[in-house]
Amino acid sequence: MKKLIVAASCALALFAGQTQARDWNDIRIAFDVPYEPFEYKTPDGELTGFEVELAEAMCAELEANCEFVIQAWDGMIPGLLARKFDAIMSSMSITPERAERVLFSEPYYNTPGGWFARNDFNTDVTDMAAMEGKVVGVQRGTTMDTHVTNEMSGIVTVKRYTTAEDMVLDLEGQRLDVVFVDYPVGEQTIMNRDGFKEVGEPVKLGEGVAVAMRKRDSDLAEKVNAALRTLKENGTYDTIMNKYFSYDIKM
Amino acid sequence: MPDFIAQWLNQNEVFTAITVAHYWDGLVTTVQLVFLSLLLGLMVALPLAIMRTSKSPFISGPVWLYTYLFRGTPLLIQLYIIYYGIAQIEGIQDTFWWTIFREPFYPALLAFTLNTAAYTTEIIRGAIVATPVGEIEAAKAYGMSWALRMRRIVLPSAARRAVQAYSNEVIFMLHASAIASVVTIVDLTGAARNIYSRFYAPFDAFIGVAVLYMLLTFILVYVFRRLERRLLRHQRPVGG
Numbered sequence: 001m002k003k004l005i006v007a008a009s010c011a012l013a014l015f016a017g018q019t020q021a022r023d024w025n026d027i028r029i030a031f032d033v034p035y036e037p038f039e040y041k042t043p044d045g046e047l048t049g050f051e052v053e054l055a056e057a058m059c060a061e062l063e064a065n066c067e068f069v070i071q072a073w074d075g076m077i078p079g080l081l082a083r084k085f086d087a088i089m090s091s092m093s094i095t096p097e098r099a100e101r102v103l104f105s106e107p108y109y110n111t112p113g114g115w116f117a118r119n120d121f122n123t124d125v126t127d128m129a130a131m132e133g134k135v136v137g138v139q140r141g142t143t144m145d146t147h148v149t150n151e152m153s154g155i156v157t158v159k160r161y162t163t164a165e166d167m168v169l170d171l172e173g174q175r176l177d178v179v180f181v182d183y184p185v186g187e188q189t190i191m192n193r194d195g196f197k198e199v200g201e202p203v204k205l206g207e208g209v210a211v212a213m214r215k216r217d218s219d220l221a222e223k224v225n226a227a228l229r230t231l232k233e234n235g236t237y238d239t240i241m242n243k244y245f246s247y248d249i250k251m
Numbered sequence: 252m253p254d255f256i257a258q259w260l261n262q263n264e265v266f267t268a269i270t271v272a273h274y275w276d277g278l279v280t281t282v283q284l285v286f287l288s289l290l291l292g293l294m295v296a297l298p299l300a301i302m303r304t305s306k307s308p309f310i311s312g313p314v315w316l317y318t319y320l321f322r323g324t325p326l327l328i329q330l331y332i333i334y335y336g337i338a339q340i341e342g343i344q345d346t347f348w349w350t351i352f353r354e355p356f357y358p359a360l361l362a363f364t365l366n367t368a369a370y371t372t373e374i375i376r377g378a379i380v381a382t383p384v385g386e387i388e389a390a391k392a393y394g395m396s397w398a399l400r401m402r403r404i405v406l407p408s409a410a411r412r413a414v415q416a417y418s419n420e421v422i423f424m425l426h427a428s429a430i431a432s433v434v435t436i437v438d439l440t441g442a443a444r445n446i447y448s449r450f451y452a453p454f455d456a457f458i459g460v461a462v463l464y465m466l467l468t469f470i471l472v473y474v475f476r477r478l479e480r481r482l483l484r485h486q487r488p489v490g491g
Contacts (some may be wrong), residue, residue: 139450149449159435160445166335170435173338175353 001073023107025218027064029055030071037184038091042167050244051089054108061227077101080214087213087224093143103215105224109241110234110251113144114183115200116190118171118237121178125200128155135159137167137179143206144180165187171196183247202215208251265455271448277442278463284356285428288363289421295368300375301401314372321369327430329366334358334434355434363431374416378409403447407438411482418475422468429464439463 028051032054033038039049047068059066069085074087075155080102094104115125123130132155138145140160148158160177162186171190174176181201190196211224231237232250241250257268303314321329337343337352351357382405390400432441442461447453480487 140384140444145448160441161435166433169335170338173335174344175338175355176350 006126024066024086024223025064025219027059027062027087028067028069029059029074029089030069030079030085031072031197032076032090033070035091050109050240051091052241053243055089055229057225057231057240058227061230062223065097071119071179077212080212083214084097086217086220087211089211089219091209092212094210098212101215102212103212103218103221105213105221106228107210108228109249110204110206111210112183112199112204112247113147113180114186114202115178116182116186116196117173117178117199118174119195119197119199121199122195123178125178125180127153133155133157134177135175137161137170137176137181139164139167139181139185142182144182147203148207168195202247204251241242252290255337262352265446265452267449273437273442273446274282274439274463275459277437279295280356280441281425281431281438282362282467284363284436285425287369288360291364292367292371295364296371296375299368299372303372303376304379318369318372321366322373323463326362326427327367327433328463330359330362330430330434333362339417340396356432356434359431359436363424363428365367366427367420370420370423371417374413374420375409377416378411378413379405381412382408387458414475414479414482418471418479420472421471421475425467425471426464 030040031047031049032048033047033065035047035049038043038051041049043102044049047070051171054065054067055068067085071085071088071090073090076090076092077098079085080088088102092098092106098104108142125131131152134156136148136152136156138148138161140162145160150157152158158189159170164181166190167176167181169178171179172193172195178199179186181190186198191198211228213221213224228237238248241248260266260268260271267429298318299314301312305311334355343349343352383457386408387400390404393453395403395464424482428438429440431438432444436443437445443456446458446459
């Protein structure tokens with residue numbers, strides 16, 4: 001009996017070893033929709049967006065059958081670890097906390113921070129002497145917050161907000177001179193109103209957004225990295241990017 | 252800050268000299284905000300409470316409306332309306348009022364004062380109404396005028412009854428002041444939120460701030476206990 005158990009467990013171990021070393025012909029990729037223009041559904045229900053198209057191109061490059069899974073954001077990492085899918089391509093920024101639980105590929109995009117102000121604002125945001133005493137609004141805990149806190153505290157007054165809407169109200173009400181915010185957020189909440197403009201150049205910050213995979217699947221990560229590198233070099237990446245963005249997010 | 256304390260703090264991951272200084276600034280702001288709003292609130296509430304006990308509906312009616320409006324809505328909403336609402340008034344930015352209301356401190360002070368004044372008015376009114384009829388009749392029999400009666404009999408007696416309920420209001424106000432951080436004021440809670448988002452250490456940041464609030468509360472409780480003993484000294488047993 002004992003021998004049988006040993007034999008059975010050996011066979012199981014072999015079997016398990018075999019399933020582990022997959023050749024990745026099938027990859028399940030998770031997205032949280034909607035997050036325009038990165039991933040969203042068209043009116044007829046088709047999944048599309050910058051990251052979706054990039055994932056499709058990546059799968060073509062890997063010659064793999066990809067299945068796209070919709071997953072709400074708060075269940076993203078647990079779902080990955082529970083093997084509901086193999087990779088996350090849903091605008092997940094690299095942070096040290098996440099890197100402890102998942103394996104990140106090389107970053108594939110990074111949205112810049114943008115400076116936005118009312119039309120009557122005429123100061124160069126990179127000129128520290130001119131910015132002296134100005135009131136700058138940021139969203140608390142963002143990379144934009146860290147940037148302004150590290151580079152400009154003592155020169156400008158930093159006001160931290162929880163939501164972008166509150167910040168825009170104070171920009172409109174003249175409590176803030178200028179805000180520094182994630183570019184897509186600024187484009188959606190500020191630029192579609194009258195009386196505001198973008199000032200200065202967008203600034204690239206942070207470590208960027210990457211594909212997240214299970215820590216044990218380093219073989220998949222190698223393939224993904226190779227595929228992303230090819231797409232960035234052969235122009236496919238730029239074609240997809242220019243379809244969705246008027247500014248550079250390549251990383 | 253002495254050097255050896257700064258050195259000891261810098262070995263710590265979250266509570267470095269910089270974050271402790273940040274907490275200290277937040278503590279000062281919280282104490283200023285709460286103390287000023289309570290002081291102003293009490294000064295407003297006392298005459299309002301006397302008006303609220305008036306028999307004429309033209310005097311008591313408006314006060315009734317005010318206390319019900321401010322006790323019937325959440326403080327957070329009142330703060331939002333005052334802070335964001337004032338900025339939306341056409342042309343306010345060109346008047347001298349804007350130099351006051353541009354800073355978040357004064358809209359918050361206004362909201363907190365109006366809120367605590369509404370509650371304090373009702374606390375004092377209740378204490379005034381509960382004055383024993385005999386005391387007032389005795390005062391009348393002595394020929395005291397309304398003002399003298401108020402000053403010598405009604406208000407001192409009401410203060411004794413109101414002090415316990417008012418101490419609760421003071422502690423509630425301290426804790427309610429935590430919402431000042433939503434309008435960008437860096438009070439204790441604002442400091443904790445900034446430190447939390449910087450270090451991703453919710454436990455350290457918020458437990459630290461909870462301890463500070465608790466210390467403030469204990470100080471308040473102690474002060475009010477002394478005040479109660481003084482106001483109610485006539486009730487203590489002889490030799491006790």
